[in-house]
Amino acid sequence: MTNTKDFYKAVEERRSIYAISKEQPVSDERIQEVVEFAVKHAPTAFNSQSGRAIVLLGTNHDQLWDLTKETLKAVVPEDKFSSTEEKLNMFKAGCGTVLFFEDEKVVQGLQEQFPLYADNFPRWSQQSSGMLQYIVWTALEQEGFGATLQHYNPLIDDKVREQWQVPENWTLIAQMPFGKPAAPAGDKEFQPLDERVKVYK
Structure with a gap:
């Protein structure tokens, strides 16, 4: 019963935390364990296990946001870049x-193996990635981190691929910066559940 309560609490407290610091509540090794656990156990269509992840820590983390800033500076109008730069910082x-990432070679292999469902595999792949992201996000929250989910792909794809030798068949889906929360998330409003959930007995 305790574990059930812990799970519900983690789901409730997982929020988008933008103000984060470089302080780490747990070790690099523990962060790796969290991500590896999520990748191993996240559900996937046809047990395809198509999810992939790269964990960037220390200077590698800094390099990601530096190259993202460099990329966006080339495409965002100068008079609007300050707010973008603030967010990236x-x-x-x-x-x-x-x-x-999602491994497109796996997805394409399933399309060839099961042509009847070929159109669905890319959609199922995205759904699987979403579940993986959620597991990691919630697990990081349990470890004392705050995080957000960002999507600067495909603008940064080529630079990321080059910098970290990403296999060609891995497609970047999302980026999740994390750190110890420096400020709490704001209040969250909820729409009425009776408009969102229907139960028939």
Whole structure:
């Protein structure tokens, strides 16, 4: 029963935390364990296990947000870049980033093996990635981190691939900067559940 309560509490307290610091509540090794556990146990269509992750810590984390800033500076109008730069600096202020990928070779292999469902496999792949992201996010929250989910792909894909020798068949899906919370998340409003959930007995 205790574990059930812990799970519900983690689900409730997982929020988008933008103000983060480089302080780490747990070790690099524990962060690796969390991500590896999530990748291993996240559900996937046809047990495809197509999810991939790269964990960037220390200077590698900083390099990601530096190259993201460099990339965006080339495409965002100069008079609007200051707010973009401010946001990127918030992400860099954290201690790490998880990059989420899907292995397109796996997805394409399933399309060939099961042509009847070929159109569905890319959609199922995205759903599986979403579940993996959620597991990591919630687990990081349990370890004392705050995180957000970002999507600067495909703008940064080529630079990320080059910098960290990412296999060609891995497609970048999302980026999750994390660190110890420096400020709490704001209040969250909820829409009425009776408009969102229907139960028939």
